[in-house]
Amino acid sequence: PVLGEMAGLRRGAATAVPAGTAGFGRPGRPQGRRQQELGKQRSAPRPGPRSKEKKKVNCKPKNQDEQEIPFRLREIMRSRQEMKNPISNKKRKKEAQAAFSKTLEKEAKGVEPDIAIPKFKQRKWESDRAYVRRMEQEAQHVLFLSKNQASRQPEVQAAPKKKSERKKAFQKRRLDKARQRKEEKAAERLEQELLQDTVKFGEVALQPPELTAKPRMSVSRDQPGKKSLMLKKLLSPGSMSQPLTTSLARQRIVAEERERAVNAYRALKRLQQQQQGTQSLQPPHLPPGKKPETQL
Numbered sequence: 001p002v003l004g005e006m007a008g009l010r011r012g013a014a015t016a017v018p019a020g021t022a023g024f025g026r027p028g029r030p031q032g033r034r035q036q037e038l039g040k041q042r043s044a045p046r047p048g049p050r051s052k053e054k055k056k057v058n059c060k061p062k063n064q065d066e067q068e069i070p071f072r073l074r075e076i077m078r079s080r081q082e083m084k085n086p087i088s089n090k091k092r093k094k095e096a097q098a099a100f101s102k103t104l105e106k107e108a109k110g111v112e113p114d115i116a117i118p119k120f121k122q123r124k125w126e127s128d129r130a131y132v133r134r135m136e137q138e139a140q141h142v143l144f145l146s147k148n149q150a151s152r153q154p155e156v157q158a159a160p161k162k163k164s165e166r167k168k169a170f171q172k173r174r175l176d177k178a179r180q181r182k183e184e185k186a187a188e189r190l191e192q193e194l195l196q197d198t199v200k201f202g203e204v205a206l207q208p209p210e211l212t213a214k215p216r217m218s219v220s221r222d223q224p225g226k227k228s229l230m231l232k233k234l235l236s237p238g239s240m241s242q243p244l245t246t247s248l249a250r251q252r253i254v255a256e257e258r259e260r261a262v263n264a265y266r267a268l269k270r271l272q273q274q275q276q277g278t279q280s281l282q283p284p285h286l287p288p289g290k291k292p293e294t295q296l
Helices: 002-016 029-043 071-084 087-109 128-147 165-195 230-235 248-281
Strands: none
Touching: none
């Protein structure tokens, strides 16, 4: 009877196990099919936003007559427009000033701790199990950093060094030079704008322009015939000065002086003539031992 019961158990086990299944350690064909079916079920897309179809890259235009500008070309056009537009530089300056003010505020508040305290928030489409695992990992990381952090003594740290007077003077000179260079550039730009001549359409030049401004390093030289001489003043009409009316006493004194000068000149000429006549009558002076020649 015992052998009969064992045979019955074996038959029941054979009927319980479906036909074609492999035993332990001997894989068969139906088991491989089952694994393939499980793999297909795992690889199937999940329901939700992730199961959306991928966006098409090569999309034909909606309207065949109108075609949009390519993205790369639009980016190039926008960058060129920003380079031409000076407002972008102002925006950059404002952003730099805002960043600098933020750093000053941080310095005023004090030195922040090196290790940032994590803030946990469950992300979208994140399961509870993954959220708990991420919190544990970040907490362990913070504990590890706090244990291995070097000991600090903020009261022992030295105060920040102040700028020396020499460095302040150097920075002041540098700023003055930069401001002077900026003013010179502005003056040159203004001069170039003034030198530009706008010519209207259809305008005709009958003669070359006259240069009224003198060069900076030129020496002023007067052209011939344009000097202001005294003779020109005398010869110019209306420049003849009228003689002044003198009194009778002054006229009498001038006449007497003129007559006295004329008489003195005449007496001097008469004396010179007499001396020349006496010299011509006297014989010439001969050296000793020489006789005068006789004239026939």
